[in-house]
Amino acid sequence: MSKNTKEQEIPYSYLVDNIKIFLIFLVVFNHIIAFQLVKADQVVRFVWYGITIFHMPAFIFISGYLSKKPQDVMKNVKNLLIPYILGYTLTWAAQIWLGNKMDYELLRPSGTVMWYVLALFAYRLTIEAFGKIRFIVPLSIIFALWAGTRMEFSTFLSASRIVVFFPFFVAGYLWKSEYTKVIRKFKGKIVVALFVIILLFVATNYMIGNNIPVDLFRGNHSYLASGMDNVEGMVVRGMMYLISFTVIFALLVLMPDKRHPFIFLGRNTMGIYFFHYPIMILMNGLMILNIPQLMNVWALFGVSVLFVLILGSLPVDWVYTNVMGLITFILFKREKKVEDEGLEDEYDSEEEDRFAVLAQRRMAIEELAATWDTSFDAEEKEDHEEGQS
Known part of the structure; x- marks a missing residue:
């Protein structure tokens, strides 16, 4: 193995596992409260806004950090593009089974959570080239701020989200474990935690107080489509970058780098992400999320914990991995050595x-x-x- 390859391989630490567990929980919790509880409880709406500001940026940052190895196109097709198609289809099927109308628009994955998988596929195909550009992080932020002024960056192929969240992916890609070691030496961890809480509190108050839609943090539409002019949109989106990167650094400082009995969940997040939303759609369609006992933030907190524990368990991960393996075995030929036709000779x-x-x-x-x-x-x-x- 070459020296360059060794440098690209980042050891998968318990810190990364713990951050992923925390973030996938926030993904599940944020989705389940959005169905009914956010509409009924103003405090929950406040929490929902605060989580939405940073949870996907942080998740994408970690995805970039774990994408340092040389990328294989076919491997990404099997591990990302196929799950994207199946995950979208599963969500669509859940809606149709409930009698809801949902057009099967595979190239426009709005109404599902699979945009992230499509974005990750696009990022990994291009990161080795983009990662070599000088000042790529600030340049990609500037481009994303400008893209918000253009209507052509839309839900088609998740173009808007891919552009908006790319700065976090490339920042994670360029982040080194040595940087983490340095910032984790900071002694004032309580100060960091308080600063992040205050920052999120102020930002959320500003958003709700000025009736700024949460869609702007999702990065799915232009500023005008989100009900804002271009200048205000760029300012608010710039605020999102600042806050999100601050929270990411805080997570790297504050999260424990220790093993615990549920550490395996950090390596099984794909199954959680793949299954949780279609199940929630079914629960909502069957009026389960309207049960009075579940119209409570702590009840849904507990349900979210169960989602993570069950869908991240080893049996579910085994099913997910083997089903995907079977599908790729059916769809793709086995890799064979190309027959030498004498051209090279x-x-x-x-x-x-x-x-x-x-x-x-x-x-x-x-x-x-x-x-x-x-x-x-x-x-x-x-x-x-x-x-x-």
Whole structure:
């Protein structure tokens, strides 16, 4: 293994596991409270806004951090594009089964959570090129702020979200474990925690107090489509970048880097993400989320914990992994060694012939030069003998 490859491989620490567990819980919790409870409880709405500001940016940052190895296109097709198609189809099927109308728009994954998987597929295909650009993080932020002024960045292929969240992915890609070691030496952890809480409190108050839609933090639409002018939209989205990066750094400082009995959940987040939303759609359609006992933030907190524990369990992960493996086995041919049709030999022989001709010419030149030297020495010797006589 080359030195460069070793440098690209970041050890998967318990810190990363714990951050992923925390963030996937927030994803599940934020989705389940959005169905009914956010509409009924203003305090929950406040919490919902606060989580939405940073939870996907932080998740995408970690995804970028874990994408440092050289990317394989076919591997990403199998691990991301196929789950994207199946996850979208599962969500669509849940809506249709409930009698709801939902057009099957695979290239426009609004109404599902699978946009993240599509975005991750796009990021991993391009990150090795974009990661080499100088100042790529600030440049991508500037581009994302500008993209919000353009209507063409929309839900089609999640173009808007891919652009808006790319700065977090590339920042994670460029982040080094050495940076984490440095910032984790900071002693004032309580100060960091209080600062983040106050920052989120102020930002959420500003958003709700000014009737700014949460869609702006989701990055799914232009500023105008979110009911804002371009200047205000850029300011608020810029605020989202500032707050999100601050929270990400705080997570790297505050989250424990220790093993615990549920550490395996950090490595099984894909199954949680894949299954949780279709199940919630079914629960909501069957009026389960309207039960008075579940119209309570602590009850839904507990339900979210159960979602994470069950869907992240080893049996569910085994089912998810093997079903995906079976599908890719059916769809894709086994990798075989390409049959040698002699083209390389033909080109190699031409190359060898060319070198042979050059070698022959060089040998002829050297022989001719040697002949000249011999003739010159003979003439010089003859002249010298004549001079002595």
